[in-house]
Amino acid sequence: GGSGGGRRRLPPGPSRLPVIGSLHHFLFVRSPLAHHAMADLARRHGAPPLMYLRLGEVGLAVASSPAAAREVMRAHAAAFASRPWIPSMRPAMERGAVGLVFAPHGALWRQLRRVSVLELLSARRVRSFRRVREDEARRLVAATPPGGAINVGVRLAALTADVTMRAVVGDRFDRREEFLRAIKEGSRLVTGFSLGDLFPSSRLVRFFSGTAGRVMDLHRKMFELMDCAIRQHEERRAAMASTPDGAVKEEDEDILGVLLRIHREGGLEVPLTMDIVKSLILDLFSGGGDTSASTLEWAMSELMRNPGAMEKAQAEVRSKLQGKPSVTEDDLHDLKYLKLVIKQTLRLQPVLPLLLPRESTEDRKVMGYDVPKGTMVLVNAWAISRDSGCWDDADAFKPERFEDGKIDFKGTDFEFIPFGAGRRMCPGMTFAQGIMELVLASLLYHFEWKLPAGMEPNELDMTEKMGMAVRRKNDLCLRAVVRVPVPTPP
Numbered sequence: 100g101g102s103g104g105g106r107r108r109l110p111p112g113p114s115r116l117p118v119i120g121s122l123h124h125f126l127f128v129r130s131p132l133a134h135h136a137m138a139d140l141a142r143r144h145g146a147p148p149l150m151y152l153r154l155g156e157v158g159l160a161v162a163s164s165p166a167a168a169r170e171v172m173r174a175h176a177a178a179f180a181s182r183p184w185i186p187s188m189r190p191a192m193e194r195g196a197v198g199l200v201f202a203p204h205g206a207l208w209r210q211l212r213r214v215s216v217l218e219l220l221s222a223r224r225v226r227s228f229r230r231v232r233e234d235e236a237r238r239l240v241a242a243t244p245p246g247g248a249i250n251v252g253v254r255l256a257a258l259t260a261d262v263t264m265r266a267v268v269g270d271r272f273d274r275r276e277e278f279l280r281a282i283k284e285g286s287r288l289v290t291g292f293s294l295g296d297l298f299p300s301s302r303l304v305r306f307f308s309g310t311a312g313r314v315m316d317l318h319r320k321m322f323e324l325m326d327c328a329i330r331q332h333e334e335r336r337a338a339m340a341s342t343p344d345g346a347v348k349e350e351d352e353d354i355l356g357v358l359l360r361i362h363r364e365g366g367l368e369v370p371l372t373m374d375i376v377k378s379l380i381l382d383l384f385s386g387g388g389d390t391s392a393s394t395l396e397w398a399m400s401e402l403m404r405n406p407g408a409m410e411k412a413q414a415e416v417r418s419k420l421q422g423k424p425s426v427t428e429d430d431l432h433d434l435k436y437l438k439l440v441i442k443q444t445l446r447l448q449p450v451l452p453l454l455l456p457r458e459s460t461e462d463r464k465v466m467g468y469d470v471p472k473g474t475m476v477l478v479n480a481w482a483i484s485r486d487s488g489c490w491d492d493a494d495a496f497k498p499e500r501f502e503d504g505k506i507d508f509k510g511t512d513f514e515f516i517p518f519g520a521g522r523r524m525c526p527g528m529t530f531a532q533g534i535m536e537l538v539l540a541s542l543l544y545h546f547e548w549k550l551p552a553g554m555e556p557n558e559l560d561m562t563e564k565m566g567m568a569v570r571r572k573n574d575l576c577l578r579a580v581v582r583v584p585v586p587t588p589p
């Protein structure tokens with residue numbers, strides 16, 4: 100319902116000054132990371148489950164308890180199912196380049212969501228990329244120099260980019276290197292909140308920050324590369340059609356191939372334009388790579404800090420594999436502890452700690468307060484999953500806490516929502532799990548991992564840094580000692 104007559108009763112929060120809103124409060128918080136800053140601010144203002152801030156021109160509501168998260172994502176699902184258009188991305192969006200991530204809640208979004216969930220990222224489709232994952236995991240293991248120090252994060256980022264690339268546009272895309280470079284540049288450009296985002300109409304700020312221009316250039320580049328990938332797909336299809344076997348077999352299709360088929364077949368409620376096809380593909384790249392890679396890097400970091408958990412996870416994978424040359428996906432079913440390690444990592448280090456921003460499309464009363472239409476809504480999943488009111492020994496890395504299987508990240512347990520919940524929940528969860536489980540199992544199976552000489556487990560620094568996803572500020576450099584011989588490539 101709306102705010103009706105009378106005075107609005109906004110959720111509690113820091114005092115507001117004209118023009119700059121609550122921005123001055125951020126000058127005094129300990130940490131420049133938005134999820135820490137929001138948690139700090141909430142703590143210093145009586146820990147309201149739903150807090151209201153004005154940042155520049157943007158009204159912002161932050162949910163910091165499971166109950167508030169449930170209100171926003173389930174009870175008032177329809178009112179909070181859109182996303183704000185980040186100012187630095189607006190020029191690209193206004194040209195029609197809207198994919199799944201930023202499509203407003205409506206017919207186009209519903210269409211893209213259905214296609215993504217049922218066709219592009221379904222469990223069946225994810226299974227069809229098994230060979231790609233196994234291939235890349237073996238390559239990673241084979242390329243790990245025994246004894247020498249390796250930068251774990253860099254290797255993992257390259258691996259997830261390669262897997263995503265092959266699943267999305269196929270093995271044979273011949274401008275692969277350019278594409279990978281563009282993706283890397285993209286994750287450098289997007290760094291969560293920037294000053295420009297807080298003053299949406301201030302063209303001056305946007306101009307100074309310069310991000311918009313670079314986003315636009317990169318966007319043009321990506322679209323040009325996508326045009327080329329689409330052309331190659333069409334040519335291959337034409338060539339295949341003239342062979343006795345006929346068309347590309349459905350189980351061999353990459354995601355772009357599936358989308359082009361759907362585009363050709365037509366008959367959709369909202370027709371897919373080529374710009375929408377390209378934007379959706381780009382969403383899968385930006386959603387897919389950094390999130391899984393960072394989660395894996397955090398998992399390795401936590402295991403290095405917790406040698407007991409490392410030992411247990413390694414013992415499990417080695418006893419299940421019994422000396423086999425490498426990990427395959429058939430082996431993953433039984434790796435119960437490994438899956439708990441990933442869950443526990445997502446609890447302590449949800450790589451999108453504020454999920455992705457939502458925006459209210461109507462006035463709503465939430466927990467007795469008025470949340471006006473047009474408010475940006477964030478859910479502090481990080482603060483919630485470390486809340487000592489919900490979790491025993493909340494900051495401790497204990498995979499065993501998930502052993503009873505009662506709590507999962509599927510969007511129904513609001514104290515643990517690393518993939519969000521409700522209509523906008525991450526559609527790439529199965530895709531991500533596929534990569535993360537196989538890669539982590541492979542790293543633990545073949546190698547013992549050593550910290551730099553003289554460093555104790557509890558000295559490993561865990562400082563975070565904001566990028567497309569939250570990652571380590573300082574590189575994780577580890578030495579790999581071979582335990583199970585690495586298979587030589589055929």
Ligand code: HEM
Pocket residue numbers: 199200201212220382383384386387388390391394449450451454455517518519520521522523524525526527528530531
């Ligand atoms: C560890 C890995 C990942 C994490 C932690 C993660 C997390 C999230 C979160 C928190 C959201 C917002 C949910 C909400 O608003 O309630 C989201 C949305 C999304 N994710 Fe993921 N994600 C991951 C991997 C992936 C992968 C692999 C893909 C695709 C290949 C993907 C594609 C998307 C897309 C397209 C959306 C937007 C959905 C919409 O707005 O309707 N994600 N993800």
